Each structure stands twice: as structure tokens, then as C-alpha cells.
Amino acid sequence: AQTVTQSQPEMSVQEAETVTLSCTYDTSESDYYLFWYKQPPSRQMILVIRQEAYKQQNATENRFSVNFQKAAKSFSLKISDSQLGDAAMYFCAYRSDNYGQNFVFGPGTRLSVLP
Amino acid sequence: DTGVSQDPRHKITKRGQNVTFRCDPISEHNRLYWYRQTLGQGPEFLTYFQNEAQLEKSRLLSDRFSAERPKGSFSTLEIQRTEQGDSAMYLCASSLDRGFSGANVLTFGAGSRLTVL
Numbered sequence: 001a002q003t004v005t006q007s008q009p010e011m012s013v014q015e016a017e018t019v020t021l022s023c024t025y026d027t028s029e030s031d032y033y034l035f036w037y038k039q040p041p042s043r044q045m046i047l048v049i050r051q052e053a054y055k056q057q058n059a060t061e062n063r064f065s066v067n068f069q070k071a072a073k074s075f076s077l078k079i080s081d082s083q084l085g086d087a088a089m090y091f092c093a094y095r096s097d098n099y100g101q102n103f104v105f106g107p108g109t110r111l112s113v114l115p
Numbered sequence: 116d117t118g119v120s121q122d123p124r125h126k127i128t129k130r131g132q133n134v135t136f137r138c139d140p141i142s143e144h145n146r147l148y149w150y151r152q153t154l155g156q157g158p159e160f161l162t163y164f165q166n167e168a169q170l171e172k173s174r175l176l177s178d179r180f181s182a183e184r185p186k187g188s189f190s191t192l193e194i195q196r197t198e199q200g201d202s203a204m205y206l207c208a209s210s211l212d213r214g215f216s217g218a219n220v221l222t223f224g225a226g227s228r229l230t231v232l
Contacts, residue, residue, distance in 0.1 A: 004157075035220075044119075045158075045206070045223040091157050102148065102171060103221060105157035 002027045004094050004106035012112040013082045020067075021077045021109045023092030031097035034068065034075045039108075040088040048090070051075065053097075079111075087113045119224035121207050127230045128197055135193045136227040140209030147190050148221065149182055150206040151175065158206055164190060165212065197231045204228050 003026045013019035025034070036048040051059045051068050058066050063083075067076045079086055092106040120139040128134050140147050145166050150158035161180070162172045166187035176182075179197075184190040194201055204226040210219040 006157075037221075037223075044225040045208075045221075047220055047222075050220065102160045102163055104160070105150075107157045108155070110155075 002094050002104050004092050004104050006092055006106040006109050008109045010110045012114055014114050015082055017082055018080045019082055021090050023075045025073050025094050029096055033095045035093040036077045037091045038088045082113050084113050087111055119207055119209050119222055121224035121227050125228045129232050131196055133195045135191055136205050138190045138207030141222055144209035144211050146210045146212045147184055148208045149192050152204045152206055199231045202229055202231045
């Protein structure tokens with residue numbers, strides 16, 4: 001079974017600075033998808049960014065970008081120009097490309113943004 | 116469309132009682148997922164539906180748990196004879212799966228928080 005690990009339970013960053021959240025995963029498959037979800041305090045989870053494993057180019061969404069290292073099974077999230085609204089729990093998630101597979105989430109990293 | 120709706124948002128019950136949660140997905144989404152999340156942890160998969168068919172169930176889904184999605188629209192998650200260990204946030208998510216390789220994306224509801232006394 002696939003597993004997702006986030007080794008940083010908590011991180012903090014100064015407003016306007018850059019922070020990187022780590023994620024590693026374990027799989028024997030070659031085709032899959034990776035996601036970062038954000039869960040603000042007492043609010044619902046929303047998608048931040050996604051990456052298809054067959055794409056070598058790292059995904060980017062405005063201030064959010066990923067560093068996808070397929071051989072190392074690593075999928076880190078970089079947040080540039082951090083804003084107070086970025087404070088949240090961040091979850092890394094994996095989904096197999098095999099039809100019928102569910103999403104597997106990591107334990108999360110709590111990000112604090114300091115003014 | 117107002118997104119994924121879950122009801123109730125909060126439920127406090129006594130041990131041994133039955134509870135039922137409802138999820139209304141985004142109308143055009145054919146997949147519906149239930150997850151459980153305890154404080155400070157990531158969501159744990161419980162089950163998911165493709166239209167009205169329940170395609171996968173986690174080992175976490177004991178015999179006291181049952182989920183339905185009649186007619187492929189809304190879904191209910193019932194927990195019978197609740198235990199204190201059932202206290203958690205129950206998250207519903209939906210997605211549009213087109214039946215071919217592609218990254219369907221989960222849209223989550225706000226969750227239903229269960230407290231078992």
C-alpha cells in the first residue's frame with residue numbers, strides 16, 4: 001500500500017519570505033498523481049497544486065511551486081512571498097493512476113506565518 | 116452550485132447512540148468519498164462511491180459503519196452504537212472522474228464533527 005510521509009509537523013516563516021514543506025511517498029507504481037491541499041483553521045480543505053508523475057516539469061501556481069523528484073519519491077512545496085493567509089495545515093496526497101484508487105494523505109505540516 | 120455540503124456540522128451524542136451524517140456533492144460529480152480526520156492528523160480514507168456503487172471500503176470501516184449513496188446523488192454515513200473512539204471530523208469530498216487516466220481533483224466539504232461522550 002502507498003504511504004505518504006511529511007516529516008515536519010510544524011514550520012514557521014516570516015511574512016514575505018519563502019518556505020519549503022517536505023513530502024515523501026512510497027509506491028511501486030510508475031503512474032500516479034500528487035497533490036498539496038491546504039486546510040486553514042476551522043475551514044475546509046482546498047487544493048493548492050497538483051503534479052502528474054509522467055510530467056518532468058514542476059507544477060507552478062502563482063506563489064506556489066513544487067519540486068518533484070520522482071526517483072527520490074519526493075514532492076516538496078515551496079511558498080514564495082508568504083502571506084498571513086497562508087497559515088494553515090498543509091497535506092500532501094497521493095493518488096494512483098490505476099482506476100478505482102483512493103487518495104492517500106500524509107499527516108500534515110502546520111505552517112505559521114509570522115508578521 | 117454551492118460546493119460540497121455536509122450536515123450536521125456538529126453532533127454531540129452519548130456512547131451507544133446511532134448517528135447519521137449527510138453529504139451533498141457537487142451536482143455533476145460522479146465520485147463521492149468519505150474520510151475521517153482526528154485532531155492534528157491527515158484524512159483517513161473510509162469509503163468511496165462511483166455514482167451509486169460503493170467501490171472501495173477501508174478496514175477502518177467496521178461493521179458499525181455503513182454508507183449509502185442512493186441514486187448516485189447525496190450520501191449518508193451512519194455510525195451505529197457509537198464509541199468514544201469514533202469522535203472525529205468526518206469529511207466528505209466529491210470529484211468528477213471521466214473514466215480514463217486523469218487527475219480527478221477532490222473538492223471537500225466543511226466536515227461533520229462528531230463528539231461521543
